[in-house]
Amino acid sequence: MKAVRMIGPGMPLQLQHIPIPVIGHEDILVRVRAAGICHSDAHYRAGRSGMGSLPITLGHEVAGEVELAGRLVTNVKAGERVCLHYNISCGNCQHCKAGNEQFCAAVKMIGHHVDGGYAEYIAVPARNAIPLPDEISFEEGATLMCASATALHALHKGRLRAGETVAVFGVGGLGLSAIQLARALGASEVYAVDIKPDKLELASEYQAIPIDAGRADAVEEIRRLTKGRGVNVALEMIGLPATMRQTVESLGVLGRAVIVGISQIPLEVHTYQTLIGYEAEIIGSNDHLLQELPVLIDMARRKVLDTSRVVSRRIPLDAERINQRLDDLENFTDDVRAVIVQQDD
Ligand SMILES: [Zn+2]
Numbered sequence: 001m002k003a004v005r006m007i008g009p010g011m012p013l014q015l016q017h018i019p020i021p022v023i024g025h026e027d028i029l030v031r032v033r034a035a036g037i038c039h040s041d042a043h044y045r046a047g048r049s050g051m052g053s054l055p056i057t058l059g060h061e062v063a064g065e066v067e068l069a070g071r072l073v074t075n076v077k078a079g080e081r082v083c084l085h086y087n088i089s090c091g092n093c094q095h096c097k098a099g100n101e102q103f104c105a106a107v108k109m110i111g112h113h114v115d116g117g118y119a120e121y122i123a124v125p126a127r128n129a130i131p132l133p134d135e136i137s138f139e140e141g142a143t144l145m146c147a148s149a150t151a152l153h154a155l156h157k158g159r160l161r162a163g164e165t166v167a168v169f170g171v172g173g174l175g176l177s178a179i180q181l182a183r184a185l186g187a188s189e190v191y192a193v194d195i196k197p198d199k200l201e202l203a204s205e206y207q208a209i210p211i212d213a214g215r216a217d218a219v220e221e222i223r224r225l226t227k228g229r230g231v232n233v234a235l236e237m238i239g240l241p242a243t244m245r246q247t248v249e250s251l252g253v254l255g256r257a258v259i260v261g262i263s264q265i266p267l268e269v270h271t272y273q274t275l276i277g278y279e280a281e282i283i284g285s286n287d288h289l290l291q292e293l294p295v296l297i298d299m300a301r302r303k304v305l306d307t308s309r310v311v312s313r314r315i316p317l318d319a320e321r322i323n324q325r326l327d328d329l330e331n332f333t334d335d336v337r338a339v340i341v342q343q344d345d
């Protein structure tokens, strides 16, 4: 089969012809129909993240059709449309059994530690497959597996309850999903903070209240708009110490700040003014869980989560085109979301 693979750090991905993977009794072989090209893939290609053994097929946002199912597989069958949870865990340890499989010591991510979806086929444990309803395209299904899922997990970590207010810092793919999901979970008001007018406009189209942090102090604006109360839940989706601090400072009494963006610089906060006085919390949110994905897919099916505008370019399984997209992501020259789409020849 054809697979577009990482050969070495900092090198362009290369098209290789490799054997179709052999599956075990509890695995499925999936004919890949869509694989999202994610910003993380640019980091992987550049060598900024520890990878599985090279060469390796990238691609962690995958949807397709079950081609073959192992003898012991009961949750899906051949021919079924599925999308794939990207974390493969042992399924048996204390964390896996508690449903927190991202802490499994044996966790491996597809397209990062094991071969991913930039290929004609992928083999995964059947428990990683979630049925994909006909109403959702393969492209949308694939992209749901990363940013949208992570946004839903962050809202769960923030323990958002109906009627509460939310502030979302950063209106990228994560932020836009978070805005819609917060509304779907019953948030009364969602404030969207960014500095780019087009992102803020998009946020308002999804009923968020835009706050242009390039023109006004985001924290003061949130305080003003909430009549001094601050928000119940604030999400940081950018990964900058300044916005992390603002996320914490925009909280009200018993507020929860959820940090999703990654930064190497420590976060400084005034503990009395921002935390103790409000009994506020700072919560880390990492990835998402298998059990959250069926909920997310159902939200997309019911159109309370609209991802139709996420995918803006479809490209074939072609090394040159994929490398070009990764270059764009690397250089921030073009932030449209591309998905590798494969139809039958
Ligand atoms: Zn991704």
Ligand SMILES: [Zn+2]
Pocket (backbone or CB within 6 Å): 089, 090, 091, 092, 093, 094, 095, 096, 097, 101, 104, 105, 106
């Ligand atoms: Zn485990």
